[in-house]
Amino acid sequence: MANCTIYLDNAATTKMSRTAIEAMLPYFDGVYGNPSSLHSAGQAAAEALQNARERIAACLGCTAREITFTSGGSEADNQAIRSAAALGARQGKKRIISTKIEHHAVLHTLKRLEQEGFSVTLLDVDENGLVTPQQVEDAITDDTCLVTVMYANNEIGTIEPITEIGAVCRRKGVLFHTDAVQAVGHVRVDVTAQKIDLLSLSAHKFHGPKGVGVLFARKGVALSNLIEGGAQERGKRAGTENLPAIMGMAAALEEACASMAENAKKLTALRDKLIDGLFAIPHAVLNGDREKRLPGNVNFCFEGIEGESLLLLLDDKGIAASSGSACTSGSLDPSHVLLAIGRVHDVAHGSLRLTLSGETTEEDVDYTVQAVREVVSYLRGMSPVWRDLQSGKREFIIK
Numbered sequence: 001m002a003n004c005t006i007y008l009d010n011a012a013t014t015k016m017s018r019t020a021i022e023a024m025l026p027y028f029d030g031v032y033g034n035p036s037s038l039h040s041a042g043q044a045a046a047e048a049l050q051n052a053r054e055r056i057a058a059c060l061g062c063t064a065r066e067i068t069f070t071s072g073g074s075e076a077d078n079q080a081i082r083s084a085a086a087l088g089a090r091q092g093k094k095r096i097i098s099t100k101i102e103h104h105a106v107l108h109t110l111k112r113l114e115q116e117g118f119s120v121t122l123l124d125v126d127e128n129g130l131v132t133p134q135q136v137e138d139a140i141t142d143d144t145c146l147v148t149v150m151y152a153n154n155e156i157g158t159i160e161p162i163t164e165i166g167a168v169c170r171r172k173g174v175l176f177h178t179d180a181v182q183a184v185g186h187v188r189v190d191v192t193a194q195k196i197d198l199l200s201l202s203a204h205k206f207h208g209p210k211g212v213g214v215l216f217a218r219k220g221v222a223l224s225n226l227i228e229g230g231a232q233e234r235g236k237r238a239g240t241e242n243l244p245a246i247m248g249m250a251a252a253l254e255e256a257c258a259s260m261a262e263n264a265k266k267l268t269a270l271r272d273k274l275i276d277g278l279f280a281i282p283h284a285v286l287n288g289d290r291e292k293r294l295p296g297n298v299n300f301c302f303e304g305i306e307g308e309s310l311l312l313l314l315d316d317k318g319i320a321a322s323s324g325s326a327c328t329s330g331s332l333d334p335s336h337v338l339l340a341i342g343r344v345h346d347v348a349h350g351s352l353r354l355t356l357s358g359e360t361t362e363e364d365v366d367y368t369v370q371a372v373r374e375v376v377s378y379l380r381g382m383s384p385v386w387r388d389l390q391s392g393k394r395e396f397i398i399k
């Protein structure tokens with residue numbers, strides 16, 4: 001990030017906190033034993049591992065035995081869904097309910113399961129990206145084995161009614177998984193109170209290290225292995241534990257949860273300032289729910305421009321942002337999330353996601369508003385589409 005001074009891509013990944021980095025260091029060359037070894041170096045590592053497990057469980061409202069360490073959010077999503085599918089298949093229940101706006105780690109796993117003979121119902125969301133508990137209830141059939149609905153959307157920041165959906169699933173006796181990768185460490189999550197059976201989280205989305213995450217599975221929900229081998233993680237996830245990363249994750253999560261209320265308040269104020277500033281741009285629309293929204297998420301579509309050009313010019317101005325169309329494969333398809341909330345292709349292509357962190361300042365927000373205004377008007381000035389819109393040859397979609 002040589003020339004990047006303002007980092008507004010915290011939904012993609014975050015900078016590690018000092019506390020998390022320091023929590024990792026002793027486990028590289030001090031306590032470096034294998035937690036499975038019987039000697040005291042191994043046992044010191046095993047104790048640290050157990051300690052991390054208990055601290056993470058305390059943050060989520062569950063017990064240490066319900067925590068399985070994974071390589072991140074994607075692996076946790078894959079294992080959660082495949083485990084529920086395997087449990088369902090044994091009872092002849094082969095239907096899974098989810099939404100159209102899930103992360104690809106969920107959607108692609110579901111696609112695979114469809115090829116393997118499962119039926120998948122993907123619920124529509126409303127224009128703000130919300131699914132209702134009633135929709136979930138109506139979709140549940142006798143052969144449903146799993147409901148998987150993300151806690152908060154990574155693109156548009158919408159927070160789903162997880163507590164209510166958890167209640168519906170528990171009442172109907174269907175397992176409930178939530179991809180809470182964007183939520184944990186940012187908004188309050190309590191797996192017990194919210195009747196969540198399976199939950200995925202990832203450390204690098206809350207200032208912890210990359211390549212480590214957690215799958216919470218309520219006691220009694222048997223996991224199936226994605227990775228076979230040794231007996232680590234109660235036999236459910238083989239491979240020598242990444243202890244430094246796990247220690248960093250525990251520290252980052254505790255820190256995020258301890259400062260959550262204060263941080264959310266600050267971020268919400270900055271977020272709203274940014275939203276208000278960008279609304280001054282004509283023919284712009286906010287994506288995602290105005291209220292039920294992650295504290296640090298801003299996502300807009302600007303008519304008549306391309307998200308990619310916007311990103312490059314913002315990068316030149318020292319701002320790291322993201323666009324809905326810039327998906328990992330570099331594909332030109334617009335975001336499935338923006339399409340699901342009803343944006344047409346042309347509009348979805350002109351999207352901009354700005355995601356804040358505790359380090360974001362009011363000056364950053366002021367500078368960003370100014371920069372986006374300049375870049376949008378510069379790009380529109382060069383756009384034939386914009387010329388047609390201006391001259392009335394074409395009608396505005398965003399009024």
Ligand SMILES: *Cc1c(COP(=O)(O)O)cnc(C)c1O
Nearest residue numbers: 072073074103105154181182202
């Ligand atoms: C980042 C993210 C993931 C993937 O997590 P990784 O740790 O990068 O594998 C899954 N779901 C959501 C909602 C995410 O934001």
